[in-house]
Amino acid sequence: DGGITQSPKYLFRKEGQNVTLSCEQNLNHDAMYWYRQDPGQGLRLIYYSQIVNDFQKGDIAEGYSVSREKKESFPLTVTSAQKNPTAFYLCASSPPSGWGGTEAFFGQGTRLTVV
Amino acid sequence: GEDVEQSLFLSVREGDSSVINCTYTDSSSTYLYWYKQEPGAGLQLLTYIFSNMDMKQDQRLTVLLNKKDKHLSLRIADTQTGDSAIYFCAERRKKTSYDKVIFGPGTSLSVIP
Numbered sequence: 001d002g003g004i005t006q007s008p009k010y011l012f013r014k015e016g017q018n019v020t021l022s023c024e025q026n027l028n029h030d031a032m033y034w035y036r037q038d039p040g041q042g043l044r045l046i047y048y049s050q051i052v053n054d055f056q057k058g059d060i061a062e063g064y065s066v067s068r069e070k071k072e073s074f075p076l077t078v079t080s081a082q083k084n085p086t087a088f089y090l091c092a093s094s095p096p097s098g099w100g101g102t103e104a105f106f107g108q109g110t111r112l113t114v115v
Numbered sequence: 116g117e118d119v120e121q122s123l124f125l126s127v128r129e130g131d132s133s134v135i136n137c138t139y140t141d142s143s144s145t146y147l148y149w150y151k152q153e154p155g156a157g158l159q160l161l162t163y164i165f166s167n168m169d170m171k172q173d174q175r176l177t178v179l180l181n182k183k184d185k186h187l188s189l190r191i192a193d194t195q196t197g198d199s200a201i202y203f204c205a206e207r208r209k210k211t212s213y214d215k216v217i218f219g220p221g222t223s224l225s226v227i228p
Contacts, residue, residue: 006157035218040123042203042218043158090157104216106157 002027006091006107013078013085013114021076021110023091029105030095032074036060037088037109046089049074078112086114119219121204126225133191135222137204142185144206145214149178149189152201152221161189161202191224199226 004025013019023032031050035043045058049068063082068074074093078085088111094104120138127133139147145166150158164171164178164187171178177190191198204219 009155040220042119042220045215092158104160106159108157109155111155 004091004093004105004107006089006110008110009108011110011112013112015114016080018077018079019112021078021089021091021112023074023076023107024072025074025093025105025107026072027093027105028071028095029093030071031093032068033092033094034058034064034066034074034076035090035092037090043090046076085112087112119204119206119217121202121219121222123220124223124225126227127194128227129194129196131194133189133194133198133224133226135189135191135202135204135224137187137189137219139185139187139204139206139219140217141206141208142182144208146207147178147180147187148203148205148207148216149176149187150203150205150218152203154200158203194224194226196226196228199224 007022033048034046036046037043044060046060046064047055047058047066049055052068052071055066055068063079065077088109090109091107146163148163149161151161152158162173162176162178164180175192179188201221201223203221205216208215
């Protein structure tokens, strides 16, 4: 079955450490996105990538980094520079035509907690 | 402003209708979406409406769009306990390099048995 998979589901990080969240899709989608979700704030875009080897900053990119070496994979690294990293992180993908009516899919999310 | 607005909480009795409201910001937005999020899960697209439509009905769901007031609503008929979740309104805005999707803060729907 086609889908988008995030791992791990839960992640704990010590202050000062970098941590990488995985996102893999087998939908043959060109575009992939990372969002951060905080209670009562909706989803905020961190980074997006429309094609392999290319990505752009979203609204809250500071303290995060990404890579897009393969079409299927778009890992997100939360660096020690991110001041408040505890949140729920969601990955999404869509076809090259953009975020159309029904073609965009979300992963199940990773809950990151800094301890 | 830039924000999509929704009330944060709604509580209804099982069997009643739920109406979740949303105010968006960009009159040129092409698509408007409703997503559902169950606890600890990702977002699932419930329904969407093109900006040139006033209403869309899909089984128990009815979406109403008032472009003049930039107001979107989602009505769930015969609400069930399984409808308890967070509902996000989102608008798709045209940008130069890609279409940006802006999400509201989400409305947490609680269904009382």
